[in-house]
Amino acid sequence: MVMPLANDELVITLSPSVTLTLRPSLRAAFRLAHSYSGFESLFQAISEGNLTAISDLITMTCADQLGWAEYARNEDPSMIPALMAAREQLLAFIPALCGVTNSDSEPQSGEPLSFEEYFTQLYQIGTGWLGWTPEATWAATAAEIINAKEGRVEMLAAIFGKRDDTETIDATKGMPADLRKEINAIGKGRS
Template sequence: MTLQSAYDEITLALGAHPVRLRPSLRTASQFVREEGFTDLPRRIADFHLGTIRDLISVAATDRQEASAFLDQIDATPLKIVADAVTAPMLALVAGFVPASDKEDTKPAKTGNSMPWPAVYKELYRKATGWLGWTPEQAWNATPTEINEAFAGHIEQLKAIHGSSDDNQPKHDPRQEVSPGEVKAGLAQLRRHTQKAAS
C-alpha cells in the first residue's frame, strides 16, 4: 500500500494488482451525486464493501487496473483487504474537499453552507469560465488544484490591475480630529465667510 498526499493520486496495492485512484472533480461530483457525502467517511471506516468497490470503480485512473484490483478483492480475505484499503480510501475522500489556503488568515464567511453538488458545480465554472480550462482539464483536476489555480489567477489580476484594498487609506482621517476641533474649525469657517461677505 502506498499512501500519498490526499490531493494527488493514491495507489492501492493488493497482491500483484495495484490501482491508481485520483480525487478528481469528476470523481468527487459523480460519487457524491450517486452516494452522498455525509456518511461516506463512516461507510469507508466501517468497511462497507459496496461503497469501497464503487469508489474504486469511479476514482480509478485506469479501468483495467480497477477491474483487476476488484477481482483481487474477491480472492482475498476481507480483513486483509480492509487493512490495505481503509486508510488510503479515507485519504482519497479527503481529497474531495478543497483544501483551504493555509496562509489565509481571514475569518471564514458565515452564512448558509452549499450542498456538495453546488460546490463542485462552482469549481467547474471557475475552472472553465475564469481559468479557461477545457471541460476535460476541469473534470480531471482535483478540487484543491482548481481552488489553488483560481487563487493564483485572482492574485495575478490584483498584481496587474490593483485591488480595491490598495485604494483604501490605511487609517480613517476622521479619527484624527476630535469633535471639539471640528466645532472650532466650523466656527472659524463661519467667521471667515462673514468677513468675506461684509
C-alpha cells in the first residue's frame, strides 16, 4: 500500500502582515489532548468561538512562536474577528493532530485506544523502532511517524524477504500477542 505523505501543516493569515504556519507535532497533539481531555472538547470549544481554545491551539502548534506572541500581545482590534474567521480552518486542522489524513478512507477494526495510549505508542515507535531522538519524535507529526514506521516495516521485509508478492514478514513475530496486536494497530486510524 502506498500512503502519500500528508501536508499536514496549516497556514492561516490573520492580517496582511501576520501569516502563521501551524504544525501538528506529537508534542502539541499530546498537550492539547491532555489539556482538553481529548479533541472533542477542543473541537467544541473552538466551534463555539472560545478564544482560549483558539489561542491554545495556535500557541501549541505555531512554528513562529515569537511572531504569534507579538501579534497576540499587540491587542490589535482586528485580532478577535481574524481569529473567529480562522475557526473553520482550525477545526479542519484538528484531525491532523491525530494523524488522520485525507487518504484515511477505510474504517479500521480493533479495540480503540485512548489518546494517551496512542501518543505513547507513537512516541515508542519514534524512539524505539525508528531510533529517533526524543526531541525529533516530539517534533514529528503523527502522520510522519506512521509513514516512517511503514517505511521501516517495508525495509525489514526487503532485507529479510517476503513470503510472496503481497505478504511481508511480520516484524513483530515472537512478541507477546497483546503487544503484537497493539503495535500492528498503530497508524490504523483508531482514535
